[in-house]
Amino acid sequence: MGPEPPQVSIDIEPVGRRVQVAVGTTILAAAQSVGVGVAAACGGAGTCGCCRVRIAGGELTAASEEERRLLGEPALAAGLRLACQAGVRTDVRIVIGPESLTATQRLQLEGLGADVSLDPPVVGFEVVLERPALEDLRADATRLLDALAATRPPVEATGRPPIGLAVLTELPAALRAQDWSGRVALHRPRGEVVAIRPPAARLLGLAVDLGTTKLAAYLVDLDTGSTVGRAGAVNPQIGRGEDVMSRIAYANTGPAARAELRAAVVEAVGRLAAELCAAGERDTDAIVDCVVVGNTAMHHLFAGLPVRQLGQAPYVAAVSDPLDLAAGDLGLSLAGGARVYLPPLIAGFVGADHVAMLLATEAAEASSTVLALDIGTNTEISLAHGGRLWSCSTASGPAFEGAHITDGMRAAPGAIERVHYGDGRFSVQTVDERPAVGVCGSGILDAVAEGLRVGIVDARGGLARSHPLVATDNGRPRCVLVGAADTGHHRDIVFTRSDVGEIQLAKGAIRAGTELLLSAAGIESVEVDEIVVAGAFGTYLDLRSAVRVGLLPDLPLERFRQVGNAAGAGARQLLLSRDRRLLAVELAGRAEYLELTTHPEFAEHFVMAMGF
Amino acid sequence: MAALDELREAVIDGQLAVAVEQTKRGLEEGIPAQTLFDDGLMAAMRRVGELFEEGEVFVPEMLVASRAMTAALEVLKPELVAEGASTSGRVAIGTVMGDLHDIGKNLVAMMLRGNGFEIDDLGTDVYPERFVQAIRDGAEVVAMSALLTTTMTNMRAVVEAIGEAGLREGVAVVIGGAPITQTFAEEVGADGYARDASSAVRMVEQVLGRVRATNGP
Numbered sequence: 001m002g003p004e005p006p007q008v009s010i011d012i013e014p015v016g017r018r019v020q021v022a023v024g025t026t027i028l029a030a031a032q033s034v035g036v037g038v039a040a041a042c043g044g045a046g047t048c049g050c051c052r053v054r055i056a057g058g059e060l061t062a063a064s065e066e067e068r069r070l071l072g073e074p075a076l077a078a079g080l081r082l083a084c085q086a087g088v089r090t091d092v093r094i095v096i097g098p099e100s101l102t103a104t105q106r107l108q109l110e111g112l113g114a115d116v117s118l119d120p121p122v123v124g125f126e127v128v129l130e131r132p133a134l135e136d137l138r139a140d141a142t143r144l145l146d147a148l149a150a151t152r153p154p155v156e157a158t159g160r161p162p163i164g165l166a167v168l169t170e171l172p173a174a175l176r177a178q179d180w181s182g183r184v185a186l187h188r189p190r191g192e193v194v195a196i197r198p199p200a201a202r203l204l205g206l207a208v209d210l211g212t213t214k215l216a217a218y219l220v221d222l223d224t225g226s227t228v229g230r231a232g233a234v235n236p237q238i239g240r241g242e243d244v245m246s247r248i249a250y251a252n253t254g255p256a257a258r259a260e261l262r263a264a265v266v267e268a269v270g271r272l273a274a275e276l277c278a279a280g281e282r283d284t285d286a287i288v289d290c291v292v293v294g295n296t297a298m299h300h301l302f303a304g305l306p307v308r309q310l311g312q313a314p315y316v317a318a319v320s321d322p323l324d325l326a327a328g329d330l331g332l333s334l335a336g337g338a339r340v341y342l343p344p345l346i347a348g349f350v351g352a353d354h355v356a357m358l359l360a361t362e363a364a365e366a367s368s369t370v371l372a373l374d375i376g377t378n379t380e381i382s383l384a385h386g387g388r389l390w391s392c393s394t395a396s397g398p399a400f401e402g403a404h405i406t407d408g409m410r411a412a413p414g415a416i417e418r419v420h421y422g423d424g425r426f427s428v429q430t431v432d433e434r435p436a437v438g439v440c441g442s443g444i445l446d447a448v449a450e451g452l453r454v455g456i457v458d459a460r461g462g463l464a465r466s467h468p469l470v471a472t473d474n475g476r477p478r479c480v481l482v483g484a485a486d487t488g489h490h491r492d493i494v495f496t497r498s499d500v501g502e503i504q505l506a507k508g509a510i511r512a513g514t515e516l517l518l519s520a521a522g523i524e525s526v527e528v529d530e531i532v533v534a535g536a537f538g539t540y541l542d543l544r545s546a547v548r549v550g551l552l553p554d555l556p557l558e559r560f561r562q563v564g565n566a567a568g569a570g571a572r573q574l575l576l577s578r579d580r581r582l583l584a585v586e587l588a589g590r591a592e593y594l595e596l597t598t599h600p601e602f603a604e605h606f607v608m609a610m611g612f
Numbered sequence: 613m614a615a616l617d618e619l620r621e622a623v624i625d626g627q628l629a630v631a632v633e634q635t636k637r638g639l640e641e642g643i644p645a646q647t648l649f650d651d652g653l654m655a656a657m658r659r660v661g662e663l664f665e666e667g668e669v670f671v672p673e674m675l676v677a678s679r680a681m682t683a684a685l686e687v688l689k690p691e692l693v694a695e696g697a698s699t700s701g702r703v704a705i706g707t708v709m710g711d712l713h714d715i716g717k718n719l720v721a722m723m724l725r726g727n728g729f730e731i732d733d734l735g736t737d738v739y740p741e742r743f744v745q746a747i748r749d750g751a752e753v754v755a756m757s758a759l760l761t762t763t764m765t766n767m768r769a770v771v772e773a774i775g776e777a778g779l780r781e782g783v784a785v786v787i788g789g790a791p792i793t794q795t796f797a798e799e800v801g802a803d804g805y806a807r808d809a810s811s812a813v814r815m816v817e818q819v820l821g822r823v824r825a826t827n828g829p
């Protein structure tokens with residue numbers, strides 16, 4: 001065995017972390033080892049250019065081919081590097097720009113309030129037990145079930161509901177501490193006692209939307225149906241790749257990797273639950289039911305199911321039926337017997353989150369014709385028409401999340417989110433009104449749309465070289481959105497021809513999927529009564545821009561509805577209504593999945609839809 | 613020659629019917645098929661490649677141009693064969709196992725075809741054995757495409773299968789697709805990588821030159 005490589009230290013700003021690593025370790029690996037989130041859309045392959053950092057002292061390994069290509073010489077000379085490529089040679093200090101730091105993103109937690117008739121699967125029954133005595137030696141559990149059998153209204157369960165080991169373990173102490181009374185939480189679909197709470201205790205439910213990028217959690221009062229708390233966090237798996245495929249590729253490297261991804265997300269959900277409960281001075285024991293929605297890969301990783309088959313054609317799920325798992329088995333500490341419900345999914349790339357979105361927006365229940373899109377790196381689209389429901393997934397790519405865009409970033413402070421052109425220049429609005437440091441999805445969409453409107457961008461996506469804001473850089477045109485003097489980092493913020501190309505690919509794929517659903521239903525876009533646009537980007541985008549670039553069909557704006565985190569709202573409905581759970585199964589069962597990968601007309605529509 | 617100018621223009625603009633018509637006219641006027649190909653189709657595709665690199669056109673324009681070129685080439689093919697035309701080389705191209713993305717691969721194939729290469733298109737979801745078979749069938753270049761992080765690793769299996777079949781020496785292995793990088797290409801033991809269809813042509817020409825040089829005539 002050779003000698004241990006020497007150790008050096010890395011100071012990470014602006015978070016102020018110091019980490020000791022072996023010489024040669026990449027900055028990304030070092031940052032991840034101490035939980036500093038650095039955006040790495042490609043999972044550290046050196047292809048996305050997201051993980052830009054600036055070196056502020058010390059020496060790194062020589063710039064790689066990828067860094068030269070993605071950053072360019074001037075940026076390298078200015079000390080910019082890609083965290084996934086650059087290794088440390090001496091003690092160094094690096095600064096992660098806000099555009100690459102994943103921790104400070106705006107999280108989208110709004111969404112619809114659930115408007116369903118209250119009939120939660122888990123309900124509470126107040127019980128008063130007879131105390132044990134020498135002439136009444138019934139076991140605690142028997143005593144509890146006898147009391148439960150005597151409640152009014154009667155418990156609807158066939159026979160005596162079983163009590164699991166987790167609840168039995170807590171039962172003797174709880175009954176004695178509560179002076180032989182309490183509130184029994186009964187899981188009606190299972191006919192099982194899931195908790196014994198103090199008398200008159202509120203029963204809480206936890207609804208979680210497991211996004212590839214963000215987690216959103218809601219604490220719901222099961223007695224009133226109201227949402228009593230909401231919290232969000234970055235999905236901690238993000239350091240292992242920003243999109244689903246990169247995570248699957250990482251999980252494929254071995255069972256330990258898959259376990260790591262699972263543990264990370266379970267722990268994050270547990271932390272959100274604890275945080276939400278602490279805010280209301282409650283205990284996570286009060287959570288007696290839980291619903292988790294996510295795309296198929298997130299769903300599988302959370303449940304501990306294999307994902308390899310999702311990453312290779314023909315991309316099939318391990319299971320599409322709803323799952324009802326024990327919270328304890330998953331590693332979530334909620335009420336002892338609490339279950340975690342994962343709704344059914346439609347296909348490998350049309351997940352339970354889409355089903356939840358359809359529930360929340362009631363898109364598939366109306367008699368009208370509704371098109372519902374959840375725009376993300378993968379865009380799921382459903383069309384309800386004439387009592388039928390068609391769904392597809394189209395691979396829009398991460399451009400609308402700011403990836404693969406020259407100055408792209410997520411919707412973090414300083415990201416340009418709105419762009420307007422007037423009086424010969426662009427004016428912009430940024431997140432939190434901070435000095436601009438980059439441009440996020442809604443901003444780049446606006447920039448292209450405004451460019452088209454005023455002739456800076458032509459119908460083929462080319463930039464008008466004669467325009468004063470358009471300059472040429474190595475023969476390739478770029479258009480200045482905000483000049484260096486007005487930005488937060490004193491560099492120009494631009495969009496280039498290839499950025500327009502990324503938008504063309506993304507919007508082309510979404511539009512092609514939409515058109516193929518319409519043709520499957522045999523209708524024209526004018527026949528669509530309502531277009532529901534969900535997801536973070538879908539909620540912030542300017543509809544006029546989306547229509548101008550052709551991302552969405554050209555219909556009167558009043559037919560569009562932007563709904564925020566509808567998947568989270570759907571998850572809450574599933575906590576509150578047994579009917580909604582039945583409906584979820586029904587919807588997933590009748591959705592007709594349209595496979596685009598082998599669709600003979602996809603390429604044609606895609607190519608057509610790429611132009612402006 | 614008017615026919616050649618108009619042919620080039622039709623291909624660049626992606627006007628399929630016009631391109632076919634101008635090709636026929638050129639043949640009627642007695643222009644050799646090889647000239648129509650070299651100075652018409654090939655020149656047009658070079659120009660399309662330049663326009664792409666300059667940012668003037670994007671994927672849709674390249675695709676329609678390629679289709680016009682392909683249609684015109686169909687008209688020329690019998691004549692080229694009759695004239696005993698030489699090809700730049702034979703390329704077997706396919707999207708690797710597990711992956712069905714083929715738009716980029718098709719574009720590369722058409723650009724190569726437009727530059728005088730003979731193309732054996734293996735399609736999508738191509739298993740390693742199929743690539744090996746293509747070499748036995750006469751391919752000098754194996755070109756692989758992958759668009760998914762989960763399938764790009766399958767390229768390594770192809771390089772290994774070619775090695776196991778004892779065929780690695782004589783062939784050029786080149787790869788591409790959105791997630792591929794130069795570093796990755798070196799890691800899997802490919803001879804070349806290109807980021808887009810127009811640079812792919814130059815790269816394949818260079819790599820093939822190298823391979824032929826080391827193998828002798």
Ligand code: B12
Pocket residue numbers: 243245246313315349377378379393394395396397398502505506509596597598602603606671710711712713714715716717719720755756757758759760761762786787788789790791805806807808809810812
């Ligand atoms: C169109 C598209 C599809 C179409 C494919 C249609 C078809 N017949 O090809 C559809 C909608 C069916 C599809 C499906 C899927 N896709 Co898709 N798709 C795209 C999209 C939007 C564009 C790809 C494209 O055609 N680009 C245009 C061509 C011209 O460019 P290109 O392929 O990169 O090729 C160029 C170069 O790379 C190079 N090149 C390519 N091959 C070769 C080969 C050689 C030898 C050389 C030298 C050069 C070279 O030259 C080409 C021309 O310049 C991208 C996103 C994006 N913005 O890139 C996602 C994308 C590739 N898909 C993705 C995914 C995940 C999928 C799915 C698995 C899931 C889904 N539903 O979303 C499925 C399954 C696909 C399958 N079965 O294999 C992901 C991959 C993510 C990752 N990290 O792996 C992407 C990046 C989108 C995303 N979600 O982030 N997709």
